[in-house]
Amino acid sequence: MSTQTPHAPSGRELRQRRRARQIAEHASGGILSLIIKIALIAVVDAISLFALFVAMTQRQWIVFAVVLVIAAVVNVVYFTRGWLPAKYLTPGLVFLLIFQVFVIGYTGYIAFTNYGTGHNSTKEDAVMALVQSAQERVPDSPAYDLTVLEQLGNYSFLVTAPDGTVSVGDDDTPLSSVGDAEMSGGVAVGLPGYTSLDFAGILEHQKEIAAMTVQISDDPNDGALRTPDGSKAYLYVSTLEYDEAAGTMTDTETGTVYSDTGVGAFTAESGEQLMPGWSINVGVENFTKAFTEQSIRGPLISVTIWTFAFALLSVLTTFALGLFLAIVFNDMRMKGRKLYRVVMILPYAFPGFLGALVWAGLLNRDFGFVNDVLFGGAAIPWLTNTWLAKLSILWVNLWLGFPYMFLVCTGALQSIPDELTEAATVDGAKPFAVFRLIKLPLLLVSIAPLLISSFAFNFNNFNLIYMLTEGGPRDAAAGINVGGTDILISMVYKVAFDGATSDYGLASAFSIIIFVVVALVAIISFKQTKALEDLN
Amino acid sequence: MTVKKNPILALGAMTAVAALALTGCSSGGSDEASEKDGSTTLTVWVDADRAPVLKDVAAAFEDESGIKVKLVQKDFGKIQEQFVQQVPTGKGPDITIGAHDWLGDFVTNGVVQPIELGDTAGDFQDVAITAMSYDGKTYGVPYSIESIALLRNTELAPEAPASYDDMVQMGTDAGTEFPFLVQVGEESDPYHLYPFQTSFGAPVFGTNDDGSYNSDDLQIGNDGGIEFANWLAEQGAAGLLPTTVDGDIAKEKFVSGDSPFLITGPWNVGAAEEAGIDLAVDPIPAPGSGPAQPFVGVQGFYVSAKSKNVLAATEFLTNYIGTKDVQLELYKVGNRAPALTAAFDEASADPITAAFGEVGANGVPMPNIPEMGAVWQYWGVTEADIINGKGDPAELWTTMADDIQSAIDGE
Incomplete structure (x- = not known):
């Protein structure tokens, strides 16, 4: 009865033991994860140290400083208690820094230099190369x-x-x-x-x-x-003598003196330059060139219009077709929907540039499948007539792009509750009215950002243009290296990299201009989307 | 809880820093030449086809001289751009393989240095040395030359044509889909049509005494050029130069026996032979009064302007790459005629190589001056428009010459 065994645990003891066990468990788990953490950070630090060492021997002080700061931040963040958000955000921020901020910053820097053919290194190197080949x-x-x-x-x-x-x-x-x-x-x-x-x-x-x-x-x-x-x-x-004190090059045969006049190359009084020159900061010259040089200014307006038309029409056509197919294949009454859906997605699984190349072959005037078989041997100049080439570009882009729209629309449609449709039908709404007044607005809320990003993508869809028409057809009599289907980015490519000469400075300046245009369009569109959201 | 989640985060951070470290390395590391003195290492950029041959050469060179050769395999199409970008940073190789028409770009960017071939220069074919020269100085050791020629299906055309008209006649008599084939394409192909153009006496640029091109002397718009333009229009109207025939179609049609003739380079010989076509290689028949000279492309090796191993590099190129055995080995992997005369003579045991070599030896090097970029821009489109009858040929040709001139002046 009351023979309580002195060793039997009381309720309190039990609680204490349980707590102790919990603490031990927690602590041991903590130790394990702590060891893993220390090991991983050690690896990070080892790699950072190695990078620091390499940067130091190369005298790359900026790289050195950046690696040092990032390594320090990582160590501080993961060895400090608390700072939970920082622990989550640090990896992402580091990647953002490397792959976004650095790239954009570097492009910005290049845009203000004359870096390109003939100006791709330092003055020191130019002097060395000139003396060498002289x-x-x-x-x-x-x-x-x-x-x-x-x-x-x-x-x-x-x-x-x-x-x-x-x-x-x-x-x-x-x-x-x-x-x-x-x-x-x-x-x-x-x-x-x-x-x-x-x-x-x-x-x-x-x-x-x-x-x-x-x-x-x-x-x-x-x-x-x-x-x-x-x-x-x-x-x-x-044949060339370098006077280090005066900083001039003298041609020993003609006696011409070439001096550094601040244009990034040794220049004679006659304006003749010795190549190679060197890379210098040219301020906003690249930007003014983008708007004043004849070879760019001439076709700029028509190319800009076509770029907007191309990007806009591409988004609209792919969206329209994708949405239509999504609605059709979302109908429960349809048999074998899954099979059809797989077939629909095939063009999406095809690499875009390959698709464009195949289409270029199909649309060949004399030997292409389209003319030979579909049009019974007619010689329709799909890719060599300006307007037909534009049509072909849009058509091929529709083929390449609708599966994506089909996918996202299918997803978005399925997330719209059936009750809404049912309620509307009960209220006597016709199917089209249900679509226009209920489904489409709801759909747009989630799809609109994707449409904007699709617009931005097509605005710079260099692959398609280059693989299908190379920007052509060109009018030889016009005297400019820009064709009927060139969009801004392919025109920039042609201007900045013609033949063996490349002008990275001009190309960077242009990419920044294009970036600003796309950003403006995106900001305005997102504002509109917000309004759409408020409406609902 | 927070402690337990850390390893995953740390892993992410590690990857991030690793990526950063790698960026750090690639932007600053692997400077071969900065290794300590005494162990000289030559870094050589080479394309995949030639790498196995050079591996053996490098081993022999290392045995004999104690200089290590590090071969870095590169995509041939990317070498030009990467070489120009990397040499100034000090990370480029000591030696790179390359095509001769990159030379103008290389010199303008100051990334190559002249190489002294000494008395061995005479051992190479003249056209190869001219091609590898810029501004009167030789910059590379050539190893192969290649050009286009006339490929003939001996079953359909047993005899070599004596003239252009003869060729068209023979082709028509053969009753095939095309009397002859040449790749043109929607923006034309001035490279493949150039032999026809030169036969009218219209080269792109005039030449200096030493055979190099003079960029101040644009010749393309001369009277011969106008004559060529008119001829192009005639051929276009007769349907002999359809712009819808691009490289792939031309090759395919020839291989399937749809034409007795194809104007092309050694690169299509393999496909034709595989299809069982009995081939002969002839000079390209000239429609004009002069000889039909194709462009010759030369491949070779360049020494970087910033190489710290100039003597070793020169030794490797002149005394190893420039020898008969190595040139023959390189010939075997690419089937391009060797640039060294002695090696070429031996390779000429193969009648196709001999015939291509003969056409090439009479050809002209493709201009390696940077001004050529301006020419390509307008050349093809104009030819295509003339062939398709879009306007007066003489007028279009003159406009083109003016456009090219102003593009050159503007640079």
């Missing part, structure tokens, strides 16, 4: 057999002329003949007091040796010996 071999001069000599860290050329004369010289002393050279097979291979370098030795100091110029006589205009491979020396004269 070395001209003296016509009909012989090849000298060469042995590179070393004495106390200084290098000399020991050369044997084709007539057997042996001479020695270095950077500061012109060639002078020597008599006591060690010969081997008619070629001087050594000189007392000097060490002859073998090929490995030459390679070890190839930077210095490749830069050596040994004057052939006291007169610098006679030229100097240089070696391209360490075993032969040739006589060169330099």
Whole structure:
């Protein structure tokens, strides 16, 4: 009865034990996750350290600072109690920084430079490249057999002329003949007091040796010996002289002086420029060029109109067809809906650029399937008549784009409660009225943002235009490199990258302009969508 | 709770920082030349087809000289742009493979340096050295030359045509769908039509004494050019140069025996042979009074302007790439005629290579000056319009020449 076993746990003890167990459990789980956390952060820090080290050896101080700050932020965020939102947001923010902010910022920076063909590096590099390619071999001069000599860290050329004369010289002393050279097979291979370098030795100091110029006589205009491979020396004269103090290049043949006039290249008084130049900041020049240069300004208006028409019509046609099909295939009475739906989505599974290429073949005037089979061999110029080409572009884009609209509309339609339709029907509304007054407005609330993004996408739909018509057809008599189906982005591509010349500065400026246009359209459209939402 | 969720977040953060670190590396790391002195490493950019050949050459070179060659495989089509972008940053290779018509762009951007071939320059075919030269200096070691020629289906046309009219006649007699085939396309193909144009004495640019092109001397609009334009209009009206025939269609029609002739390069020989067509290669018949000279494309190797291993690079190119054996190996993987005369003579055992080589040796290098960009812009469209009878041929041709001139002046 009252023989209470002293060791039997009381209710209180039980509670305490349970709590203890809970704490232990919690703590051990905490320790495990803590270890994982520390391990992961350690990996992050190790990689950051490595990146810091690399950045430091490369003297990339901006990269260094950015990596340092991000690594510090990550450590602080994950080792501080609390700051829960930061723990969630940090990874996303880091990605945003790398893939969005950095890219946009860099584009913005490039837009204010003349970076492009002929201006793709620093002034230092340009000087080096100019001096390098200004070395001209003296016509009909012989090849000298060469042995590179070393004495106390200084290098000399020991050369044997084709007539057997042996001479020695270095950077500061012109060639002078020597008599006591060690010969081997008619070629001087050594000189007392000097060490002859073998090929490995030459390679070890190839930077210095490749830069050596040994004057052939006291007169610098006679030229100097240089070696391209360490075993032969040739006589060169330099056609350009760089005056470091004055910062000018002088053509030794004509005497023309080229100076840095602030346009990113050595320029003569006549306006003639030496290429390569270097990249400089040009301010808003690229932006003014975008509106004033004849090759751009001429077709700009018509191209802009067509770009808007193309983007707008593409969205409308794909949306209309997608919505229509979505409604049809949403009808429960239809048999085999799933199969049809799969078939409908096929064009979406097809890579867009491939689809465009295939369509270009199908629409070929003489050999395409469309003319050959569907139109019984008629020669309809689908891609070579301006208006038909525009139609073809819209048609192919409809084919490529409707499955997406079909998918999103199907999803949106299914989320509209059937009760609304039923209630309307009971109230005596006709099916079309139900669609127009109830389904469409509800649908638009969720679809409108997608329509706007689809507009933005098509506004820059470079792939389609380039794969289908390359912007053509072009009118050869018009004298501009812009065709009937060129949209802004493909026109920019043609202007900025014609042939081998590329103008990244202009291209960046244009992308910023296009970005602003698309952003404005998007902002206005989103405002409208908000109104739509309020309405409901 | 918060503690338990952290690993996932930390994982995300790790990926982020890893990505950042990688960006850091790619924007700053892997500078081969900055390795310590003593262990010289040459970095060579090469395309996938030529990489296996160069691998053996590199191994032999390393054995003999102790210089390591690191081959980096690149997509040939992307090399030009990447080389121009990466050399200034110091991350580019020491040597890159390339086409000769990139040279103008390379020199304008200051990313290549002249190479001294010394006395070995005479061992290469003249057209290859001219192609690899810019402003009187040689910038690359060539390894192959290629050009278009006339491919003949010997079953349909047993004899080589003596003239252009002869070819059309033979083609018509053969009773096939097309008397002859050449790829034109909706914006025309000036490269494939160029032999016809040169036969009228209308090259794009005049040449200097040393064979290089003079960009101040635009020749395309001369009287020969007008004559060519009129000829184009005639052929277009006769339906001989349909602009709907692009490269793929031309090849397909020739392979299926729809024409006895196809004007094309060595790249289509394989497909025709596979289809069992008995091939012969002839010079392109000239419609004008001069010789029909096609453009010649030359491939070779360039040395970066910022290479810190110039001597090693020169040694590798002149004494290894420039040898007969290597040139023959490179010929075997691409079927392009070797640029080294000795190697070419040996490769000429194959009649098709010999015939292509002969046509190429009489061709003219494709201009490697940057002004060529302005020419391509207007050239094809105008040809297409003339062929399709859209306006007076002489007028269209003159407008084109003026447009090209003003585009060159504007640059």
